[in-house]
Each structure stands twice: as structure tokens, then as C-alpha cells.
Amino acid sequence: MTQITLALPFALPPSELAPDLHRALELPALAALLSRTAAESRETIDTGARALPYEAWLARSLGLHDGAPTTHGASPVEQSAPLAAAVLAGFGTAPAEGHWFIVHPVHVQMARTHLTLADQRQLRLDETESRALYESARPYFEELGKPLVYGDANTWFMRADDWHGLRTASPDCVTGMNLSDWMPEGEHAIAARKLQNEIQMLWYEHPVNEARQARGLPPVNSFWLWGGATSGQPSTGPAVIAGQPWLRAICPPALRDVSLDTLLAQGGTHPMAVLGQLIEPAIAGEWASWLDHMRQLEQQWFAPLLAALHSGRVSRITLVLSHRHTSASYTTSKLAQRKFWRKPSLTKLST
Known part of the structure; x- marks a missing residue:
């Protein structure tokens, strides 16, 4: 059965803005995916860390462990992203x-x-x-x-x-x-x-x-x-949907800006993707644009994913959400979605 992991950098908004942003959002599929879970974890990253949580996650996913954290409580030095050789190779130059x-x-x-x-x-x-x-x-x-x-x-x-x-x-x-x-x-x-x-x-x-x-x-x-x-030779990178050139370079060309259907068809039994649409508006503080992108993600990814889970096309979904100093992972399954007593909510988007 297919398991899928999606990393969503900056899907967690700043805590002071989260309540207002939540009120402006109606994302029932994402709410169900976050609320009815089989497993979840949350980690606070040291404010002195020199890589964003998704960058460190990406390095680990590629098998690049030089200094990348492998346990909770990583120091700022350990929270790193040794990505240069992988990005260089993605530009067509074998380092x-x-x-x-x-x-x-x-x-x-x-x-x-x-x-x-x-x-x-x-x-x-x-x-x-x-x-x-x-x-x-x-x-x-x-x-x-x-x-x-x-x-x-x-x-x-x-x-x-x-x-x-x-x-x-x-x-x-x-x-x-x-x-x-x-x-x-x-x-x-x-x-x-x-x-x-x-x-x-x-x-x-x-x-x-x-x-x-x-x-x-x-x-x-x-x-x-x-x-x-x-x-060195990293493992095959995840699909990348939107994002800066260095991020897209780590992704196989056939999996750049693909749809969910294409990812599930080409990504094997455990496809992974970085959905980078939220990075630029969040860093720029353009929250109206951030809201628009979240609504697009609901239509193009969250709702189809939830439908694929119910139909059995996908067995497990893991969402890796992050902000500058927080990373959270939520895993759901068809069985977990039967937890009807858990009311779907976006409260877990708060940092």
C-alpha cells in the first residue's frame, strides 16, 4: 500500500497571527487530516539554529547526515542542512x-x-x-x-x-x-x-x-x-512543488511541479514531496497571499489526499508542517479517520 509524506514549510503561522488566520480559513480536508491521527509529534527548534526545520528534514530525507539532527533537542550547530553537493548535482554538474x-x-x-x-x-x-x-x-x-x-x-x-x-x-x-x-x-x-x-x-x-x-x-x-x-551520492530527492531554484534542483526533473496523481503514479510505495508555495509569502509577511495558497493546497492536495485515503488508494499520510522554530508531524490512516469523536479543527496549525 502507498504511504505518502508531504513537507509543508511555513504551514505553521506565527502564534500571534494564528487565531486570525485560522478564522479566515475553511479547510475541512486539512482539518480532518490533522485532527484524526494515528501518530503525531511536535518539536521546538533552538532559535539559534542555522537551518530551517524543513531544510534539515530535507537533508535527512536525502541521507545527508553531516551535522543534521537525528534526535530531539538538537543544538543550533546540529540543526543544519548539508545540501550543497546534492544541489550542485541537481544542476547537472556531478560534484x-x-x-x-x-x-x-x-x-x-x-x-x-x-x-x-x-x-x-x-x-x-x-x-x-x-x-x-x-x-x-x-x-x-x-x-x-x-x-x-x-x-x-x-x-x-x-x-x-x-x-x-x-x-x-x-x-x-x-x-x-x-x-x-x-x-x-x-x-x-x-x-x-x-x-x-x-x-x-x-x-x-x-x-x-x-x-x-x-x-x-x-x-x-x-x-x-x-x-x-x-x-557524495544522495538518495533520490522528493518531489518539489514550487520553491526556489536550489530547492527544485534536488528533485528529479520528472517530479517538479507535478500533481498528486502524477506523484502517486511515479513516486513508488512511499512518495515524498515538498510543497513550497507558502515559503515566500510567509517570509515576506504577505499573509493574504499565504491564505490564498493554503486554499489552493486544500483543493489540489488535501481534499484529494483525504479522498485517496478513504478509497484505499493511499494507506497512510504524514504531513510535516513547520515554521522558523517549530516542526510538527501528523500521520493519519483510514482507520484513524474513523475517530468520529475527534472534531476536525485547524488548531494544530498554531505554533
Whole structure:
């Protein structure tokens, strides 16, 4: 019988907003899936964790265990996401031996008292601009013995074998936060910061940025490093429905943006998927958009899943919901759905 696991990053809204958001939602299928369960668990992640719960879950699902937590109570260092080699392979480049990092060209902005990382999804960096910035930066990386590999406009890769152990944070962990709290840590943190400073100076008056600013776009004034991982062959990634390019890269091409029917047909006896539609609106605080996406998920995934469970097409469903500092797992079955005394409710969406 088919079992299915769906990860829904940011399906858990902030606690202060949850009551109002719940009142605006009518999701009977999701309510049934969350309320009539066979098993459930909930974990609070340390506020200093350097990977979001779904990123750490993804690393574990891929069999990438370098530093990923395997028990409750993980420390900030352990809550990590060693995804670089898997993402690089997803871009069609088999990683050579060594230790790799994901590199994103980014915009760092000044808040009132500190620097923050802007959401990379809002950067609107095209291939021509990115290639020009990449080619200008590449000699600086290579001079340090750190080869730079191009993935796409928003995603590059750096090999740094001697930087194994450098503790970095994922960009979605850092977006909007005080950057001084999230810079790389470890033996080679000073070297990483020095390289970042050199690239910032290089790009300060780069023609690409002058042209962007003339068009009212933010300059690409720095890079962000994360996801350090030693090369290896990960297990096949889950399906990905919506999400940033690095996330989609870990998914087999045939399982990108598929429907539930396609996933059940191609995903074997235990298909998994990351439903990434809620990530961007939640990080941006665009809760009207978040509500719209939740309603779409109800129609396209939750209601059909509940019907598949009742018909016997699916035997068990596990939903892995998360927010920045909370992860919750709910498993239901056809038998569990017979617990009629449990009134369907969305209260479990509260963080």
C-alpha cells in the first residue's frame, strides 16, 4: 500500500497571527487530516539554529547526515542542512571530490541599527547580470584555491575543502535578521569574511549594479555562503512543488511541479514531496497571499489526499508542517479517520 509524506514549510503561522488566520480559513480536508491521527509529534527548534526545520528534514530525507539532527533537542550547530553537493548535482554538474558550499549573489541592506539580508527571491537578477558578476568574482575565489561553479542566476557553488566545519546559515534563516548574529562561524570564519569583503568592494561600482540602480533595482552587493557538504551520492530527492531554484534542483526533473496523481503514479510505495508555495509569502509577511495558497493546497492536495485515503488508494499520510522554530508531524490512516469523536479543527496549525 502507498504511504505518502508531504513537507509543508511555513504551514505553521506565527502564534500571534494564528487565531486570525485560522478564522479566515475553511479547510475541512486539512482539518480532518490533522485532527484524526494515528501518530503525531511536535518539536521546538533552538532559535539559534542555522537551518530551517524543513531544510534539515530535507537533508535527512536525502541521507545527508553531516551535522543534521537525528534526535530531539538538537543544538543550533546540529540543526543544519548539508545540501550543497546534492544541489550542485541537481544542476547537472556531478560534484568532484571535496567540500562544497552554495553561493548566492545577494543584496545586503542597512536597517536602522544593523545590516540585514534582503529576500533573494525579490532580487530579480537575470542571467546576463549574474554571469557578469560571476566572471568578475571568479578570479578572487580561485586565487584562494576556492573554485567557483555557476549554477543559475541565483545559485553558484564554491569548493573549499579546507573549510570543512565552517558553520553557516541558510538564507531563509537569515532574511530580515541582524546579519551580525548569522555570519559564518568556525576556524575559517575570518577568511570567509575577508573574501566576502573583497567581493563587496569589487561589486560596489560594478557596471551591472550601476545599471540596476538606474532602473530602480537593488544592487547585488554581496554573496551568501551556506549548505556546506562533502560530495557524495544522495538518495533520490522528493518531489518539489514550487520553491526556489536550489530547492527544485534536488528533485528529479520528472517530479517538479507535478500533481498528486502524477506523484502517486511515479513516486513508488512511499512518495515524498515538498510543497513550497507558502515559503515566500510567509517570509515576506504577505499573509493574504499565504491564505490564498493554503486554499489552493486544500483543493489540489488535501481534499484529494483525504479522498485517496478513504478509497484505499493511499494507506497512510504524514504531513510535516513547520515554521522558523517549530516542526510538527501528523500521520493519519483510514482507520484513524474513523475517530468520529475527534472534531476536525485547524488548531494544530498554531505554533
